[in-house]
Amino acid sequence: MTRVLAVLGKGVVDPETPILPADDLGVLRGDGVFETMHLRPDGPWLFDAHLDRMERSAARMDVPLPPRAALVELAALARAEWPDGAEGALRLVCTRGTETGGPVTCYATLNPIPAEFQRQRREGLRIATATLGVSSQVRGDAPWLLGGVKSISYGVNMASQRWAARQGLDDVLWVSADGYALEAPTSTLLWLDGDVFCTVPTSTGILPGTTGRHLLDHAHELGWRAEERMIRPTELESTDGAWLVSSARGVAAIKELDSAKLPESQHHTQLQQLGGFPSA
Amino acid sequence: MTRVLAVLGKGVVDPETPILPADDLGVLRGDGVFETMHLRPDGPWLFDAHLDRMERSAARMDVPLPPRAALVELAALARAEWPDGAEGALRLVCTRGTETGGPVTCYATLNPIPAEFQRQRREGLRIATATLGVSSQVRGDAPWLLGGVKSISYGVNMASQRWAARQGLDDVLWVSADGYALEAPTSTLLWLDGDVFCTVPTSTGILPGTTGRHLLDHAHELGWRAEERMIRPTELESTDGAWLVSSARGVAAIKELDSAKLPESQHHTQLQQLGGFPSA
Numbered sequence: 001m002t003r004v005l006a007v008l009g010k011g012v013v014d015p016e017t018p019i020l021p022a023d024d025l026g027v028l029r030g031d032g033v034f035e036t037m038h039l040r041p042d043g044p045w046l047f048d049a050h051l052d053r054m055e056r057s058a059a060r061m062d063v064p065l066p067p068r069a070a071l072v073e074l075a076a077l078a079r080a081e082w083p084d085g086a087e088g089a090l091r092l093v094c095t096r097g098t099e100t101g102g103p104v105t106c107y108a109t110l111n112p113i114p115a116e117f118q119r120q121r122r123e124g125l126r127i128a129t130a131t132l133g134v135s136s137q138v139r140g141d142a143p144w145l146l147g148g149v150k151s152i153s154y155g156v157n158m159a160s161q162r163w164a165a166r167q168g169l170d171d172v173l174w175v176s177a178d179g180y181a182l183e184a185p186t187s188t189l190l191w192l193d194g195d196v197f198c199t200v201p202t203s204t205g206i207l208p209g210t211t212g213r214h215l216l217d218h219a220h221e222l223g224w225r226a227e228e229r230m231i232r233p234t235e236l237e238s239t240d241g242a243w244l245v246s247s248a249r250g251v252a253a254i255k256e257l258d259s260a261k262l263p264e265s266q267h268h269t270q271l272q273q274l275g276g277f278p279s280a
Numbered sequence: 281m282t283r284v285l286a287v288l289g290k291g292v293v294d295p296e297t298p299i300l301p302a303d304d305l306g307v308l309r310g311d312g313v314f315e316t317m318h319l320r321p322d323g324p325w326l327f328d329a330h331l332d333r334m335e336r337s338a339a340r341m342d343v344p345l346p347p348r349a350a351l352v353e354l355a356a357l358a359r360a361e362w363p364d365g366a367e368g369a370l371r372l373v374c375t376r377g378t379e380t381g382g383p384v385t386c387y388a389t390l391n392p393i394p395a396e397f398q399r400q401r402r403e404g405l406r407i408a409t410a411t412l413g414v415s416s417q418v419r420g421d422a423p424w425l426l427g428g429v430k431s432i433s434y435g436v437n438m439a440s441q442r443w444a445a446r447q448g449l450d451d452v453l454w455v456s457a458d459g460y461a462l463e464a465p466t467s468t469l470l471w472l473d474g475d476v477f478c479t480v481p482t483s484t485g486i487l488p489g490t491t492g493r494h495l496l497d498h499a500h501e502l503g504w505r506a507e508e509r510m511i512r513p514t515e516l517e518s519t520d521g522a523w524l525v526s527s528a529r530g531v532a533a534i535k536e537l538d539s540a541k542l543p544e545s546q547h548h549t550q551l552q553q554l555g556g557f558p559s560a
Contacts, residue, residue: 003380005302020300020307022285022387027300027375030310030433061435062442095307099391100283107302111379133425134413135457144443144452145413146436153310155341155433156426162342163424172424177415177457 002086006077008066008106015109024105026095030153032105033057033065037075038211038247038277039088039110044075045247045276049210054092057149063096066106074108082110087278089113089248093152117249121277124255125170125244127184129233130160136176136230139205147205157185171244173233173257176204180230187244187252188212191236192224192265201228211245211275218274222267233257241265250277282366286357288346288386295389304385306375310433312385313337313345317355318491318527318557319368319390324355325527325556329490334372337429343376346386354388362390367558369393369528373432397529401557404535405450405524407464409513410440416456416510419485427485437465451524453513453537456484460510467524467532468492471516472504472545481508491525491555498554502547513537521545530557 005015013019025031035054037044044050051068058065065071071092082088094106139147146153164172173189174182182200183189188209191198197219202208216226236242242254242262251271254262265271272278285295293299305311315334317324324330331348338345345351351372362368374386419427426433444452453469454462462480463469468489471478477499482488496506516522522534522542531551534542545551552558 003303007302015303016301018298018301020302020304021296021298022287022300022373022389023283023295023391024300024307025438027304027306027312027432028314028371028373028434029438030431030435031438032307034308061439091308093302093308109302111303130424131418131422133415133418133422138411138413138457142411142413144410144436144440146439149435151310151435152307153433153435154308155310155429155431156424158305158309158311159341159426160424177418 002083002112004078004081004110006074006108008070008074012077012081020105021098023099024095025097025099026105026152028099032093032095032152033061033063033150034091034093034152035150036247037090039079039090041085044090046210046214053150053210058094060149061151063094064104065094078108078110087113113248120170120252121250121272124253126256127171127173127254128164128167128169128258129175130163130172131177132174132182133177135178136180136204140203148202148207150207160185175233179232181233182206184244187246187249190215190245191242192240194240195224197224197226198229209245211247215245215271215274221274222270236262251275282363282392284358284361284390286354286388288350288354292357292361300385301378303379304375305377305379306385306432308379312373312375312432313341313343313430314371314373314432315430316527317370319359319370321365324370326490326494333430333490338374340429341431343374344384345374358388358390367393393528400450400532401530401552404533406536407451407453407534408444408447408449408538409455410443410452411457412454412462413457415458416460416484420483428482428487430487440465455513459512461513462486464524467526467529470495470525471522472520474520475504477504477506478509489525491527495525495551495554501554502550516542531555
């Protein structure tokens with residue numbers, strides 16, 4: 001499997017090489033930020049939007065992110081080693097550095113898109129709801145809860161997905177304590193209601209999705225308007241289709257939620273194309 | 281500053297040496313477990329209780345922790361390099377290993393106790409409440425929220441403490457969505473009500489504290505009985521003293537909560553001694 005690693009201050013290095021000391025706060029405390037992008041033949045898709053979000057995450061966590069030019073160069077270094085024209089998952093990671101102080105640890109990795117995601121783009125998803133425990137309002141008033149921040153503290157995200165996998169499911173849809181659909185651990189929720197293309201307001205503390213934002217911003221090309229709405233999971237059954245989207249996963253239709261079939265949209269292929277993802 | 285690092289499969293290595301590859305899930309996903317213990321002249325204090333908790337955390341996260349004998353040996357390797365008789369903070373860390381599979385990454389570190397903690401044992405704490413967003417009940421029914429698990433995904437823990445520090449405070453006391461005191465980001469809450477020594481029930485999803493457990497189990501030596509109770513933060517003002525305790529911090533009295541003075545207990549020094557922490 002092809003993998004590439006480029007490290008700030010070191011350039012391209014063998015991806016097997018250890019680069020983090022034992023007391024890096026990234027591993028001791030999950031203390032850092034990251035972004036995952038879809039690498040396409042013409043470069044990382046929505047690169048500026050991802051860098052904008054990484055800067056916002058870092059500012060919220062007081063992580064001194066290197067200048068944007070350094071992140072762009074890291075990505076370029078990694079990309080130069082990647083097979084021409086191949087789809088890839090480009091990740092930028094920046095931890096706070098070691099416990100004893102010193103500079104951040106910052107690097108770019110390039111990996112193939114998991115085969116699982118490519119299958120999900122074609123075949124859709126069977127998922128279940130799972131509470132995230134928090135109300136749809138609390139994170140807006142409590143910045144220390146890191147709503148909207150893409151930190152590397154993904155312990156609960158990964159545990160939620162393992163819980164789904166143990167039931168033979170593809171993912172979970174997190175639900176707020178007051179019963180509203182929020183997001184998936186690594187994807188944004190979108191749904192179609194007639195000619196209104198919807199997502200969840202970021203005031204709920206969900207991560208503002210870059211792929212979701214792109215699709216909503218281009219919804220008019222399919223004759224739709226875009227809107228932020230609150231929705232209860234069972235209400236998704238009476239929409240005109242629902243999707244989980246992310247940079248690496250692409251556009252994946254939710255075909256089953258808590259064992260209930262969701263309507264199959266005739267627009268799925270159009271959405272894949274609107275996002276520029278390889279056709280299903 | 282003296283620091284020691286011992287790595288599973290490698291033994292004692294220079295603590296500056298990079299040991300984790302870029303795609304270790306510990307740093308990519310905050311995906312792993314840890315324990316911090318108080319190293320004393322006669323060994324790591326409450327070692328078995330910490331290893332028990334680490335095994336429970338690993339089981340809850342499906343992290344294949346090495347056999348206990350290997351963890352004990354790692355700690356012994358580190359300790360052999362530590363100055364005789366010096367107090368220290370011994371940490372055991374175990375991540376899930378790299379994204380492409382393979383063994384866990386497991387190591388022990390030894391560091392001095394932060395001077396800040398030694399000051400707090402003497403002078404007490406000024407802290408503020410901060411919501412954790414979740415109710416006191418939800419985590420018991422939602423194992424994917426990792427209540428009671430000591431994972432390395434401490435992003436919210438650290439953000440909570442930075443939020444406190446920006447206000448010139450020593451720490452926060454997390455409060456549930458339904459208004460009950462829970463715990464601090466790295467410490468257990470204890471309080472005295474007459475001759476009843478209290479802590480918060482673990483059914484709330486707090487981490488079961490080892491130092492707190494020891495003090496409660498020995499409360500009878502001070503003529504007290506131990507109890508688990510729910511309490512609202514303002515009710516702490518009418519107790520007979522409240523403390524935040526942890527292995528590294530020791531026993532630190534809460535002297536101010538949300539700018540209200542808390543009663544000063546005459547038993548503080550006895551509690552330090554009951555915990556075997558160097559006298560204030």
